[in-house]
Amino acid sequence: MEIDQFISYVAQRDANEPEFLQAVSDVTESVLPFIRDNPRYQKEKILERIVEPERVVIFRVPWVNDRGEIEVNRGFRVQMNSAIGPYKGGLRFHPSVNLSILKFLAFEQTFKNSLTGLPMGSGKGGSDFNTRNRSDGEVMRFCQSFMTELFRHIGSNLDVPAGDIGVGAREIGYLFGQYKRIKGSFTGVLTGKGSEFGGSLIRPEATGYGLVYFTEEILQNKGDSMQGKKVTISGSGNVAQYALQKSIELGATVVSMSDSDGTIYDEAGIDDEKLAYIMKLKNNHQRIHEYASKYKCEYLENEKPWKIPCDIALPCATQNELNQEDARQLIDNGAICIAEGANMPCTSKAIHLIEESNILYGPGKAANAGGVTVSGLEMSQNSLRFSWSREKVDHKLRNVMHQIHKKCLHYGRTEDGHISYEKGANIAGFVKVAEAMIALGVV
Incomplete structure (x- = not known):
């Protein structure tokens, strides 16, 4: 299949999703020539499968503002790919949030999480709720309503959300508090938590x-x-x-x-x-x-x-x-x-x-992978019921970024000797997920 042909195929299936189509196009330009040189990936239809989310959940989020008025927002969770681990990716609260943006973010997360070398699949979620100019009470009530629906779709071995734009330590605290309240258990189901209740040092950084x-x-x-x-x-x-x-x-x-x-x-x-x-x-x-x-x-x-x-x-x-x-x-x-x-x-x-x-x-999938790397390290610390020092987490982070760079060099060399980090990141991220998908069979 040619690049334009594949992009047209995705565009027909995902009309009116420009951000998602842009992300798919950018990856396809690097990966499809590689697939043609490695026909087993084409035979297994890996690219056709990898652009399709495993699951998309959309739900309403009703809540009460400080004036006693009911407001209704829309909530999402895109569970993109779990071939190498539980779904992993942030929650974004911003008025611009829609399905196209979250699918693009989840798709990029597939390659980013793969590049870290940690056992994490990919996902993304959020809401069109705007935290700006909202009181702490309003943010808390919204987060509690949001988690009251989301809790049934996540878990420490299923899907582990984190923060993103509009979702910082305050929001993660409210979300985790509601999850713990509903489930009656203390598990590492969210990352970006405060250090007081299971968060990793240097996660904000x-x-x-x-x-x-x-x-x-x-x-x-x-x-x-x-x-x-x-x-x-x-x-x-x-x-x-x-x-x-x-x-x-x-x-x-x-x-x-x-x-x-x-x-x-x-x-x-x-x-x-x-x-x-x-x-x-x-x-x-x-x-x-x-x-x-x-x-x-x-x-x-x-x-x-x-x-x-x-x-x-x-x-x-x-x-x-x-x-x-x-x-x-x-x-x-x-x-x-x-x-x-x-x-x-x-x-x-x-x-x-x-x-x-x-x-x-x-490219972002390589250069900004530090956040999800430390989120993965937070998951490890939660499983161990242990907390590492700032120095240890920072050392592990730096080593992961070094290894990502090496992977980009390995796959990113062009015919003229130039290193294309875009090509290298896309192919390196693709290969690990593709091999796992082949090993798991047609699922």
């Missing part, structure tokens, strides 16, 4: 740290490093904050962060003291423009950071935030590396331009 570790691996493979590099980061949540922290630790200068209202450009660099202020802003649900007022730096209203000259760009906000024009601007301004902290933050056209320009590119 993990995605950002892992992103920078992977970026450093890419640079070191070229005889370079983060030391002395100028870095632009989008977003200002957990991933962005800890990517910034680790970048500073490795000797880089980070000059930007952003939110949906605009971007701060601090040419002097964001240091640890300034980062602490950003964390305080986010904890108090305040906007990033407050930073510009306090530190007298430039604020780019309603703009992303990609026009700012840099050596390394780390998109850490949301999907499709960096388009072809943005990629061209970064390349023209001398960027040498773009690595994804968010899920699919670069559009397909942007990726093609980056790859054609031989700019170093770290």
Whole structure:
């Protein structure tokens, strides 16, 4: 089957799901030529099976707001693939949540979880509920209603959700509390929990740290490093904050962060003291423009950071935030590396331009796998009824990111000797899942 033919096949079956189709298209371009060279995968129809979720659950979430009014949201859980372990993937609470976005995230999670080498399948879920400007009581009541339906579809050996956009420590606590209340048992059914009740140390930091570790691996493979590099980061949540922290630790200068209202450009660099202020802003649900007022730096209203000259760009906000024009601007301004902290933050056209320009590119399924890696380590600690030190978890995280990089190198070499991390990540992630699916039979 040709690439266009397969994408048309998926588009007919999944009409009106553009994000999912984009994710499938990006993977198919790398994987289908590999499948043609390895006919057993075609015979077993692995690609046709891997794009189809094993199960999709959609449910209503009624709850009562602080005014005593009933509100109704929609809840989802996409259980994508369990060939190598229980379903594993975050819950996202955001108004943009729909089936297309969750299927794209679950599909990407299949390859990401495979790359970690840990026994985790893939899933994703969430709701169109918006946590912004909601009281703790409203968030608690929503989470309790959401879990009252979700609990029957998850379990420590079945499906282990985590956090994502809009689902942090507060939400995970409320969700876990309701699960424990309903089931009457204390099990490792959610990750991202507080350290007080079974969470892993450095879980909040993990995605950002892992992103920078992977970026450093890419640079070191070229005889370079983060030391002395100028870095632009989008977003200002957990991933962005800890990517910034680790970048500073490795000797880089980070000059930007952003939110949906605009971007701060601090040419002097964001240091640890300034980062602490950003964390305080986010904890108090305040906007990033407050930073510009306090530190007298430039604020780019309603703009992303990609026009700012840099050596390394780390998109850490949301999907499709960096388009072809943005990629061209970064390349023209001398960027040498773009690595994804968010899920699919670069559009397909942007990726093609980056790859054609031989700019170093770290795809999200490899570069941002640190979060799910530490989630997997949290599952292990819960099973052992044990808690590892920060140093031990960080060491394991760094080793996993190193191993992911090696897998990308193994499968990512092109005919001209260039390393395509996109190709390498897609094929390496595919092979492990495909072999497991063949071993399990037609299920």
